[in-house]
Amino acid sequence: MDKLSVRDARQAAAIGRQVTLQGWIRTRRDSKGGFSFLELNDGSSLANIQIVADGKLANYESEVKHLSPGSSVTIRGEVKPSGGKEQATEVHATEIVVHGLADPEAYPLQKKRHTLEKLREWAHLRPRTNTIGAVMRVRNRISRSIHEFFQDEGFLYVNTPIITASDCEGAGEMFRVSTIDPANPPRTAEGKIDYAQDFFGKPAFLTVSGQLEGEIYATALGKIYTFGPTFRAENSNTSRHLAEFWMVEPEAAFFDLYDDMALAERFLKRIVGDVLRDCPEDMQFFQERVDNTIMAALETVRDREFLRITYTEAIELLEKSGEKFEFPVRWGADLQAEHERWLTEKKFNAPVILYDYPRGIKAFYMRLNDDGKTVRAMDVLVPRVGEIIGGSQREERLDVLIDRMKESGLNPDDYWWYLDLRRFGTVPHAGFGLGLERMVQFVTGMANIRDVIPFPRTPGSAEF
Ligand code: 4AD
Ligand code: MG
Numbered sequence: 283m284d285k286l287s288v289r290d291a292r293q294a295a296a297i298g299r300q301v302t303l304q305g306w307i308r309t310r311r312d313s314k315g316g317f318s319f320l321e322l323n324d325g326s327s328l329a330n331i332q333i334v335a336d337g338k339l340a341n342y343e344s345e346v347k348h349l350s351p352g353s354s355v356t357i358r359g360e361v362k363p364s365g366g367k368e369q370a371t372e373v374h375a376t377e378i379v380v381h382g383l384a385d386p387e388a389y390p391l392q393k394k395r396h397t398l399e400k401l402r403e404w405a406h407l408r409p410r411t412n413t414i415g416a417v418m419r420v421r422n423r424i425s426r427s428i429h430e431f432f433q434d435e436g437f438l439y440v441n442t443p444i445i446t447a448s449d450c451e452g453a454g455e456m457f458r459v460s461t462i463d464p465a466n467p468p469r470t471a472e473g474k475i476d477y478a479q480d481f482f483g484k485p486a487f488l489t490v491s492g493q494l495e496g497e498i499y500a501t502a503l504g505k506i507y508t509f510g511p512t513f514r515a516e517n518s519n520t521s522r523h524l525a526e527f528w529m530v531e532p533e534a535a536f537f538d539l540y541d542d543m544a545l546a547e548r549f550l551k552r553i554v555g556d557v558l559r560d561c562p563e564d565m566q567f568f569q570e571r572v573d574n575t576i577m578a579a580l581e582t583v584r585d586r587e588f589l590r591i592t593y594t595e596a597i598e599l600l601e602k603s604g605e606k607f608e609f610p611v612r613w614g615a616d617l618q619a620e621h622e623r624w625l626t627e628k629k630f631n632a633p634v635i636l637y638d639y640p641r642g643i644k645a646f647y648m649r650l651n652d653d654g655k656t657v658r659a660m661d662v663l664v665p666r667v668g669e670i671i672g673g674s675q676r677e678e679r680l681d682v683l684i685d686r687m688k689e690s691g692l693n694p695d696d697y698w699w700y701l702d703l704r705r706f707g708t709v710p711h712a713g714f715g716l717g718l719e720r721m722v723q724f725v726t727g728m729a730n731i732r733d734v735i736p737f738p739r740t741p742g743s744a745e746f
Contacts, residue, residue, distance in 0.1 A: 283301060283302045283358055284299065284300070284302065285301070285304070286299070286301040286302070286303060286361075287303075287324060287326035288303060288305060288323060288324045288326050288329070288330065288331045289326035289327035290326075291361055291371060291373060292327065292331055292369060292370060292371055293370065293371070294363075294370040296361040297361050297362060297363055297370075297371055298361065299360070299361050300358070300359070300360055301358070301359065301360070301361055301373065302356060302358050303322060303324065303331065303356070303357045304324060304354075304356045304357070305322045305323055305325070305354070305355070306322070306323055306324070306351075306352060306354050306410065307321065307322060307350065307351060307352065307353045307354075307355060308321040308322070308323050308330050308351055310347075310349050310350065312347065315337075316337035317334060317335060317336050317337045318334075318335040318342075318346060318347065318349075319332055319333070319334060319335070320332070320333040320346075320349060320355075320357075322355070322357065323415075325409075327563060328416055328419075328563050328567055329369070329563065331371065331372065331373060332364060332366070332369060332373070333357055333359070333372070333373050333374075333375050333378075334373070334375065335375050335378060336374070336375065339375065339376075339377070339378055341378065345378070346378055346380075348383060349380065349383070350384060350385075350386040350389070350392070351384065351386070351389060351391060352384030352389045352391060352392070352410070353380065353382060353383045353384050354380075354381040355378055355379060355380055356377075356381065357375050357377070357378055358375065358377040358378075359373045359374050359375040359376045359377070360373065360376070362374055391404075391407055391410055391411065396411075398413070401413075401414065401733075402732055402733070402738070403745075405736070405737055405738075405745065405746050406746065409736070412567065413567075413571070413572075413733070414733070416564040416567050416568065416726070417722065417726055417728060417734050418736070419561060419564050420557055420568075420722060420725055420726055421718070421722045421734065423556060423557050423561055424553055424556075424557065424718065424721055424722060424725065425509075425718070426556075427552060427553045427556040428507075428530050428553070428716075428718075429509070430552075430556075431548075431552045431553070432507045432532060435505070435545075435548075437505040437506055437507045437532055437534070438503050438504075438505065438506045438507075439507060439508075439509070440495075440496065440499045440506045441508065441510065442489070442492030442495040442496055442508040442510065443489060443492075443495060444488060444489055444510065444511065445459050445482075445486055445487070445489070446487060446489045447482070447484055447485065447486055447487070447696075448696065448697065448700075449487070449490065449692075450492075450493050450494050450645075450647075451490050451491060451645050452645055452690050452691070453490070453516075455490065455514050455515045455516040456487035456488060456490060456513070456514075456515055457487060457488040457513050457525075458485065458486070458487055459486045459487055459488060460477075460480050460485075460486070461480065461481040462475065462477075462479070488512075488513035489513065490514055491512055491529065491715060492508035492510065492529070492531050493531055493533065493647075493713060493715065494647075494700055496508050496531055496533040496713060497533055497676065497700070497711065498699070498703065499533070500533035500534055500535050500711055500713070501707070501708075501709060501711065504534065504535050504536075505533075505534040505535070506532070507530060507531060507532040507533070508530070508531050509528070509529070509530040509531070510528065510529070511526055511528055511529075512526075512527060512529045513525060513526050517741050518741075519740060519741055521730045521731055521732075522619075522667065522668065522720060522723070522731050523731065523740070524719060524732070524735060524738055524739060524740060525739040525740055526739040527717055527718065527719050527735070528718035528719065529715045529718065530716050530718065531714065531715045531716075532545065532549075532713050532714065533711065533712075533713035534711060534712060535709050535710075536710060536711065537675070537710070537711055537712040537713075538658075538675050538710055538712060539637060539649075539658040539660060539674070539712060541712060542673055542712035542713065542714055543588075543635050543637065543660050545714075546635070546660070546662050546671050546673065546714055546716075547587075547588045547633075547662075550583060550633070550662070550670075550721075551583065553721065554580050554583045554584045554725065555584050557580070557725050558580055558581070565577065565580075568726045569727075572726065572728060576725075576726070580725065582631070582632055582633075583633055583664070586632055588632065588633045588634065588662070589630055589632060589633070590634075590637065591634065591635075591636060591637075592636070592637055592638045592656075593617075593637065593638055593639045593640065593656070594613065594638065594656075596621075596625060596634075596636050597611060597612075597613050599625070599629060600621055600624065600625070603624060603629070605624055605628075607620050607621060607624075609621070613640065614640045614642060614643070617636075619668050622668040622669060623666075623668060626663045626665045626668070631665065633662060633663065633665075634662075635660055635661070635662050635663075636660065636661050637658070637659060637660040637661075638657070638658065638659070639656060639659040640655060640656055640657075641655060641656060641657045641686075644659045644674070645674075645690070646677075646683070646686045646687050646689070646692060647674070647676050647683070648675070648676065648677060649674065649675040649676060649710075650677060650682055650686065658674055658675035658712075659672075659674040660673050660674060660714070662714075664724050666723075667720050667723050667724045669720075670720045670721060670724060671714050671716045671717075673712065673713055673714020674712065674713075674714070675710065675711070676710075676711050676712060676713070678704055678709060678710050678711065679704065679708070680701060680704040680705060680708070683701065719734050719735050722735075
């Protein structure tokens, strides 16, 4: 008897096989003829498989008739053609082993549909719902595409540290990592907390980005990518921000900004193409139940060339738009979500790559343009989500980089190793970061970023 996933047992090719299926009951319906229909799900697909449980099963009265949503079972039986039009197959059980019942009075996912907000309170049970199950299958496909894409393009997977002493984005939004007893910290002569006595002998934090360490490996191995959790202690309670999120960051020596933009475009097209090809059932669910424009939006990303316009051109378009924005449009100010949405949704209805941003609003490591006013930054904006990728060509000139650090309030001595990369065999190089959860949001149409990561961490919330 072969163990089969529900997904495989649903295929017509399985008809005639003796199989073992294992999973959780979604529903039970008793027939007047003295038998029952069970809907079984094991997470391998959105769809359940129908199990016909004969009244002659030894434990039919004692156990099978007590199966309710959430109960766990092993089913042995034969796959047969199904009479129903929804499915090709069903399984006629010869044995049903019950592992655990789920008290219908107490089980929160009993029948009734819950809001996504309510489900967040049950992060331990919500993966058993159709929506979160579909999100996680698509998230898995995206993660796989990320690795496949970069491996195919000749990038090496490098693991950059989670604990770090440097603030890559220079925004000071880092979580401190410390073993100091907050009730009784060691103090310096001036009465300040003495981090020289802390675990690492200096202040340490959770990383906001693996980029700086990624640059070290790119300037030795050529093309690398890092993919891991990153942390931001910014107090933004929005539908697009998490305090802990996953970021993939490629970094490539001898890449300029245009190579970087082209890489980002190929990358997004690859992910979207893979999901459309390999997750049709889950995508149909999102199209029907979450956002009925999602398939068209994804096909646009896959098939249409991304627009590339400078920040300055974008500001001109926004100024001429005649729209009443909540935040005024002004050259030199960061674009707000409403501005990004107008560009991607109203003006172009397509992904847009904005580049050459004012130096004042971008990080110290971005290459200064000859105009002295802008840097070689690029953001990829997509409809609904806004900024999905942020990247740049890096400043490879030692003197300019030191000036930019000082201008950003950073002490160049703290980044001596980063400056060494410019002292010894410096090269033009570039890279970017894609937020995995923003990508999952974009692909699934899910409105809130908290519903596309298994255990969301946001201000005031870290249960589990
Ligand atoms: O634009 P960001 O801050 O860029 C960097 O961190 C660079 N060091 C990347 C690089 O060049 N290697 O972040 C990159 C992306 C954003 O475009 C967004 O998709 C995502 O990371 N992101 C977040 N996602 C969820 N919650 C947050 N708080 C996020 N902050 C950034
Ligand atoms: Mg950014």
